[in-house]
Amino acid sequence: MKILIAGGAGYIGGTVARILLAQGHAITVFDNLCHSKRSAVAENATFIEGDIANRPLIEETLREGRFDGVMNFAALIEAGESMKHPEIYFRNNTAATLTLLEAMLATGHDRLVFSSTAACYGEPEKTPILEDAKLQPTNPYGESKLLVEHMLRWMNLIHGFKYASLRYFNVAGAIEGYGEAHEPESHLIPLILDVALGKRSNIKIFGRDYPTKDGTCIRDYIHVRDLAEAHLLALAALSDTRSRLIYNIGNGQGFSVLEVIESVRRVTGKPIPIEECERRPGDPAVLVAGSAKIKEELGWTPRFAELDQIVASAWDWHQKRYA
Numbered sequence: 001m002k003i004l005i006a007g008g009a010g011y012i013g014g015t016v017a018r019i020l021l022a023q024g025h026a027i028t029v030f031d032n033l034c035h036s037k038r039s040a041v042a043e044n045a046t047f048i049e050g051d052i053a054n055r056p057l058i059e060e061t062l063r064e065g066r067f068d069g070v071m072n073f074a075a076l077i078e079a080g081e082s083m084k085h086p087e088i089y090f091r092n093n094t095a096a097t098l099t100l101l102e103a104m105l106a107t108g109h110d111r112l113v114f115s116s117t118a119a120c121y122g123e124p125e126k127t128p129i130l131e132d133a134k135l136q137p138t139n140p141y142g143e144s145k146l147l148v149e150h151m152l153r154w155m156n157l158i159h160g161f162k163y164a165s166l167r168y169f170n171v172a173g174a175i176e177g178y179g180e181a182h183e184p185e186s187h188l189i190p191l192i193l194d195v196a197l198g199k200r201s202n203i204k205i206f207g208r209d210y211p212t213k214d215g216t217c218i219r220d221y222i223h224v225r226d227l228a229e230a231h232l233l234a235l236a237a238l239s240d241t242r243s244r245l246i247y248n249i250g251n252g253q254g255f256s257v258l259e260v261i262e263s264v265r266r267v268t269g270k271p272i273p274i275e276e277c278e279r280r281p282g283d284p285a286v287l288v289a290g291s292a293k294i295k296e297e298l299g300w301t302p303r304f305a306e307l308d309q310i311v312a313s314a315w316d317w318h319q320k321r322y323a
Contacts, residue, residue: 002026003235004065006052006100007073008045009036011180012115012171016071016228017042018178023232028065030058031074035183053096055103062107069111069235072100078186079119079141083281086140093144094151101155111238112152112163113231118220118248118287120146120167127254128220128290131167131246139282153244162243164234169220169250169289171227173310179224179317188260189221189311193318196270203272205257207279210286216257218286220250223304223313233298247298250289251305260307267311 003020007013008029014036017027021044029041032051041047050057052074062070075093076082082089097114104112119142120135137143148165155161172189174180180190194200208215230249237245255263261272294300304310 001068002028002065004028004030004061004067004070005073006030006070007075007115008042009033009038009040010073011182012224012227013071013073014040014042014178015175015224016073016231017045018175019225019228020232021045028061028067030061036181040181051096052100053092055099058100059103059106062103062109067109069113069238070100070104070109071113071115071231071235072097073115075115075145077141079139079282080186080280082139082141082144089140089144090147093141094147097148098151101151101161105155105159105161110159110161111235112161113234113238114148114152114163114165116149116165116167117142117145118167118169118250118289120149121287123284124286127286127288128252129248129288130290131248131293138284149246156244160243162238164238164245164247166230166234167246167248168227169222169248169287171224172221173223173225173304173313174317175225175313179314179321181321188257189264189314190318192261192264192272193268193315195272196264196268196315197318197322199322201273202275203261204275204277206277206283208276209279212256212285214256214258217283218254218256218288220252220254220288221260221307221310222250222302223310226302226304230294230298230300233294233300237298247294248289248291249294250291251302252289252291253305254286254288255307260311263307263311264315267308267315
């Protein structure tokens with residue numbers, strides 16, 4: 001297949017691009033490199049530097065490429081930052097995606113896999129969270145993604161637009177030769193690994209008074225390779241008979257911040273000093289996925305479900321990255 005990957009120079013998009021290329025697909029990466037580098041683009045992928053908010057450029061790319069499907073990973077992802085600058089998130093995540101959808105409709109492209117988020121749920125009423133749970137984001141980042149889901153629903157109903165919206169939980173780990181390299185970095189596991197490498201003096205824990213087993217937030221960690229496989233299955237399903245798919249992508253297991261720190265200590269053999277800080281606004285206490293739906297409908301199963309497995313793959317990448 002010929003596939004356009006918006007945001008394909010990022011962590012998740014770059015992983016998906018590499019796996020698709022290895023399977024023999026033709027990949028075009030479209031990325032503005034605002035939080036990445038040209039070197040992050042997969043070898044053998046066609047690269048176009050641009051923003052999906054640039055209607056003429058994205059439309060020209062689609063017309064010339066005639067793609068079998070589009071995957072959209074292009075977005076800002078920092079929940080904390082969104083609580084300070086919500087307007088940036090609605091402009092970059094919601095409005096820019098609308099431009100992409102308009103360009104797809106104008107050029108006859110009707111298959112999209114959308115990178116959504118568990119932040120659409122906000123503070124859940126019960127866990128694990130199922131796809132039919134209430135959608136009540138606690139931060140503008142989650143709201144910006146949920147607004148896209150609303151747009152996609154109407155595009156599907158009115159234009160027959162086919163889409164899969166994958167609500168990620170916490171993505172971590174690495175494939176051979178490629179892993180997390182956000183600039184700046186804000187995700188928990190690579191930040192702790194920075195401490196293990198001596199690049200940071202300690203890891204900050206934001207809140208020790210949550211209603212959890214040890215007072216720290218609990219999250220569901222999914223290996224990036226397992227997440228990538230879910231995207232491939234979703235795109236294939238859209239090429240078949242299904243037209244509107246919404247799935248949670250997670251392990252179904254919850255690990256607290258302190259448990260993740262302990263895992264890094266086990267894997268690396270390094271002491272990890274901590275610094276306790278106040279809660280960050282907009283952080284739900286517990287986010288754990290119920291992913292039975294995609295398992296039953298598409299046959300997806302996470303192969304790297306153990307936390308130490310995920311951390312070990314990230315640690316291997318992290319050491320090579322800074323070697």
